[in-house]
Amino acid sequence: MNTLLRKLMRIITVPSVAVLLLTCSVNPVTGDRELAIISEREEISIGSQQYLPSQQSQGGQLIVDPELTAYVNEVGQRVAAFSPRKLPYEFVVLNNSVPNAWALPGGKIAINRGLLYELNTEAELAAVLGHEVVHSAARHGAQSVERGMLLQGAMVITAVALSDNEYAGAIVGGAQLGAQLISTRYGRDAERESDLYGTRYMAQAGYDPQGAVGLQEAFVRLSEGNAPGWLEGLFSSHPASQERVQNNQQLVNQLRAEGFTGGETGADRYQQRTASLRAAKPAYDAFDEAQQLIADDNIEEAERKLDQAIALLPNEARFYGLKADIALMQRRYGAAIDLYNNALLRDDAYFDYYLGRGMAYSRQGDSARAREDLQASVNLLPTAMATNELGTMALASNDRSGAKQYFQMAAAAPGDMGAQAQAAFLRLDVPDNPTAYIQSAVYLDSRGRLIVQVQNNAPVPLANVTFELQGILGGQLERRPFSVNNVPASRLSEYDSGLTLPVGTDMTTVRGQAIVRSATIN
Numbered sequence: 001m002n003t004l005l006r007k008l009m010r011i012i013t014v015p016s017v018a019v020l021l022l023t024c025s026v027n028p029v030t031g032d033r034e035l036a037i038i039s040e041r042e043e044i045s046i047g048s049q050q051y052l053p054s055q056q057s058q059g060g061q062l063i064v065d066p067e068l069t070a071y072v073n074e075v076g077q078r079v080a081a082f083s084p085r086k087l088p089y090e091f092v093v094l095n096n097s098v099p100n101a102w103a104l105p106g107g108k109i110a111i112n113r114g115l116l117y118e119l120n121t122e123a124e125l126a127a128v129l130g131h132e133v134v135h136s137a138a139r140h141g142a143q144s145v146e147r148g149m150l151l152q153g154a155m156v157i158t159a160v161a162l163s164d165n166e167y168a169g170a171i172v173g174g175a176q177l178g179a180q181l182i183s184t185r186y187g188r189d190a191e192r193e194s195d196l197y198g199t200r201y202m203a204q205a206g207y208d209p210q211g212a213v214g215l216q217e218a219f220v221r222l223s224e225g226n227a228p229g230w231l232e233g234l235f236s237s238h239p240a241s242q243e244r245v246q247n248n249q250q251l252v253n254q255l256r257a258e259g260f261t262g263g264e265t266g267a268d269r270y271q272q273r274t275a276s277l278r279a280a281k282p283a284y285d286a287f288d289e290a291q292q293l294i295a296d297d298n299i300e301e302a303e304r305k306l307d308q309a310i311a312l313l314p315n316e317a318r319f320y321g322l323k324a325d326i327a328l329m330q331r332r333y334g335a336a337i338d339l340y341n342n343a344l345l346r347d348d349a350y351f352d353y354y355l356g357r358g359m360a361y362s363r364q365g366d367s368a369r370a371r372e373d374l375q376a377s378v379n380l381l382p383t384a385m386a387t388n389e390l391g392t393m394a395l396a397s398n399d400r401s402g403a404k405q406y407f408q409m410a411a412a413a414p415g416d417m418g419a420q421a422q423a424a425f426l427r428l429d430v431p432d433n434p435t436a437y438i439q440s441a442v443y444l445d446s447r448g449r450l451i452v453q454v455q456n457n458a459p460v461p462l463a464n465v466t467f468e469l470q471g472i473l474g475g476q477l478e479r480r481p482f483s484v485n486n487v488p489a490s491r492l493s494e495y496d497s498g499l500t501l502p503v504g505t506d507m508t509t510v511r512g513q514a515i516v517r518s519a520t521i522n
């Protein structure tokens, strides 16, 4: 765990009293005085550390269309130039059909291609990006960390459904922070603040602020139509409502009164610069249908849809990647590797292709290639599946400490995979550090018998627990071995040592302890 993350975990767990020790600062967007635990340098550091894994967990960048990302970044920078907070703003387009956009602390912003389909003008795009700029600039994400609103230890499952294991896409390690930040709900005040200042910045940037109202109207229409992915997308955290449309209309009227008239909508430019994305929509629709068909277990039809998608947009890596996932699921490892190679030829920066190919190599017994691929996938996005497999491979090559590190990461995953990884970790760590799991004490009962108390703090029963009983009896140090074959999990147990002190012993001269020497797990 890096030091920043450690500090954040501390922040999450410190009692609120600790906050009083911190200094007051002025919110750069609202001018309000507030407490800031996380410094600007740390905000920027969180953003830059979490930006790539968060992109990965949401489908990765839309690298098939780099000009589209360049365009979105242009519009974003034009609006962000009017934010009073100078941050290293960055804007990317993600390869994801869900209509969504998010911002991390420190100015790192992303918009899904699924949302770009729903917009009609550049002013609407500027309204979305301006809104996200404010989330970042006004420290909404940083505040939710400071207020301890993120769920500690909560597992975030990525959209990637690799193989038939539902936890394959569980994010582990430090990347969980970003995954939580991008799915966090900021609350109504923060949303109103983002609408308010975001619309102002876009008007200052020369856009017609009416775009912000058009955007909200489109959201209301879409939420009424219950478009697919709606609830999981932008509008789970940004509820669309007539009230919000009216608030934004009032804001636009006020901006007009302040002289912001004659701004551009940029409708033609938007249509022109997103033309290739719109042309590609049938291919992505076929891909989305294929994913649904896989979930419904209709693999044959899913493959047909993917072939259609490939015919329509042959350069999109994801289509090959999903075909490869199917082959892996069907244990056709050679075919899976060929298909992952096809995906990697088109996009060598998406974790799932390395993860899948690594699993296929591992199943083929090629551990050198498997290790290299799985590690590459972890570098992009650490998942329970990759770390668990790397742990198993490290153990097979007698790398005990490496195996422990990987299993410990994977142990955070929910369900069977997490439980298995935890068991694998404990099997290694209990013999290495028995005293970390076992506390022990001795006492004499009323009949003079020496009783050993054993507290097992491990979540599993321990076997072959050996102790050295030490006692000072009449000034003499006595040592005796003592062992217990099975100590129940997570509780205090008592054992008769079989030793009894002679009747009449002066109890004030007796001192004893039980020192843990070794333990294992069956």
Ligand SMILES: [Zn+2]
Binding pocket: 131, 135, 186, 191, 194, 237, 238
């Ligand atoms: Zn928002």
